[in-house]
Amino acid sequence: MEKYLNILQNYFGYSSFRPGQAEVIDTIDQGENVLAVMPTGGGKSLCYQVPGLAMNGTAIIISPLISLMKDQVDGLHALGAAATYINSSISAGEQYQRLMAMQQNRYQFVYVAPERFESGAFIQALQQTNISLIAFDEAHCISQWGHDFRPSYRSIVPILQEIGGNPTVMGLTATATPEVIEDIQALLHIAPANTVHTGFERKNLSFFIEKGVNKIDYILSYLKKHQGEVGIIYAATRKQVEHVYDVLKGKGYAVSKYHGGLSEQERQAAQTAFIFDQTELMVATTAFGMGIDKSNVRFIIHYAIPMNMESYYQEAGRAGRDGEPSNCVLLFSPQDIHTQKFLIEKSDLDEEGTQREYQKLNKMVNYCRTQNCLYSYILNYFEMGSAASSVSCGRCSNCLKQGELEDITEEAQMILSCVKRMRERFGASMTAKVLKGSKDKKLIQFGLSKLSTYGILSKYTEKEITERIHFLIAEECLSAEEGQFPVLKLNQKSMDILTGKENVTMFIQDVPAVSETDYSDDLFESLRQLRRSMSQELDLPPYVLFSDMTLKEMARYLPE
Ligand code: ADP
Ligand code: MG
Ligand code: ZN
Secondary structure: OHHHHHHHHHHHOOOOOOOOHHHHHHHHHOOOOEEEEOOOOOOOHHHHHHHHHHOOOEEEEEOOOHHHHHHHHHHHHHOOOOEEEEOOOOOHHHHHHHHHHHHOOOOOEEEEOHHHHHOHHHHHHHHHOOEEEEEEOOHHHHOOOOOOOOHHHHOHHHHHHHHOOOOEEEEEEOOOOHHHHHHHHHHHOOOHHHEEEOOOOOOOEEEEEEEOOOHHHHHHHHHHHOOOOEEEEEOOOHHHHHHHHHHHHHOOOOEEEEOOOOOHHHHHHHHHHHHOOOOOEEEEOOOOOOOOOOOOEEEEEEOOOOOOHHHHHHHHOOOOOOOOOEEEEEEEOOHHHHHHHHHHHHOOOOHHHHHHHHHHHHHHHHHHHOOOOHHHHHHHHOOOOHHHHOOOOOOOHHHHOOOEEEEOHHHHHHHHHHHHHOOOOOOHHHHHHHHHOOOOHHHHHOOOHHHHHOOOOOOOOHHHHHHHHHHHHHOOOOEEEOOOOOEEEOOHHHHHHHOOOOOOEEEEOOOOOOOOOOOOHHHHHHHHHHHHHHHHHOOOOHHHHHOOOOHHHHHOOOOO
16 A cells, blocks of 8 residues: 555645545455445545556546546646546547557546447457556446436446456445445446445535525525625526526626536636636536536535435535535425426436436425434435434534424324325325315315314414424325325334324424313313214324314314
């Protein structure tokens, strides 16, 4: 390892390896395939650059990010390394020149896009080349479970056999769920033991969810409070980008915009202006940012909910790469879910793929609705350690919220038993109506009017009840089957709550005072009877149904 440390210090001028780097390099040194899972900014490039400099032969780096290859190659040139890239941005003549030079082993590093492997000439040239290692950067693109699946990436796998020479293979990624990791391991023949996972922990990032705010007002006031800070605002559509951009521009901010509807030159110019601090704000769609190394980003604001947690964490993770405290704010409004559903419907995924995207979107929505620590939610999602995940970060919007942690097990039981009673055929809003005791005509139509007369949660507004239902979904105490009209279903956790094996706690901000009024013993007794008969009808223990009702509320159901 001594020689690698020397390279790190002499070429790169860094004193020591970052977490995971030495392990990855050591595995490569032993000639074994390796997978590096490290957060954005964790220093993945160095994991192939250091061995590439130490080894004889050419390191082939496959990356989907054509726009960044030149920067990487320039960086290597600055270190005195022989490096090049071969992609569609250079002329056919130039491509040929570089291919020839590659097969004469004149490079230490060659960057290529996955599409290159579709060319017979390229494969032939590779067969002539003395390859030191093959690195798959952004390796999650190889897996259909990843958030950015690229078929061209996957089709490289069988071609690896044809290249011969048995080169060492490495995969590198920042965001990988357990499924994606398994997929990469299987496709690239990486032993699970050779997977270096440094964790996603980004202790300098604080996560916030803002609900029901005027988004533009929020952004303007945020910018006022954080003057001079560099930040990225991610929007879901080009139209949103244009809108936010126009507003900020109008207020005199130094702002760039980036989305797929702009020309290649416009995008390049916007990116350069932002990278070199000519503009301090970037408004963009998710098209912006992959692989970009800008360390002083102080905040990421999501103008709308992203498609899934992988995209979210990758985008949010672009804040604070220098390790300084940074904020990641998501502006949540339920209508935005429709935009994402629309995008899923519009994409040409097959049935299974569509279903998968819906599930992922669901988890993203749950993130916005959970009342527990946001950071724990993220760590849990990526299954990053059970010990850390149950603790609160103390700095996210949920951890900082003022209010009281209340045991809502009984309310949860009421909601769940109502779902059961409704035969798991309805969504949140219909269930809320029944629990509220609404007289909505729709309830008659669906044969729910009788059930609704009990109105067992009538002390809350329909909105408050819906919030609680969404909370239960977010905590996976209840499932929402996806589709155009999500239907509520009970799951194992629901059963554990109904049987009292598990408790539910929730942050309640304003606890409504429950006033107990005096009633005569007679009245009390008849209420008790009522409680019993209603419970019998619903096949549930009495406490599940009415323990949380005030006598006064119950009195409303007394027979005349
Ligand atoms: P990733 O690809 O994991 O997102 P990069 O490879 O782009 O991250 O590295 C991010 C930054 O960290 C780069 O500026 C890189 O030079 C720097 N870096 C990498 N390794 C080290 C190290 N051992 N010490 C200091 N800085 C490092
Ligand atoms: Mg990288
Ligand atoms: Zn927290």
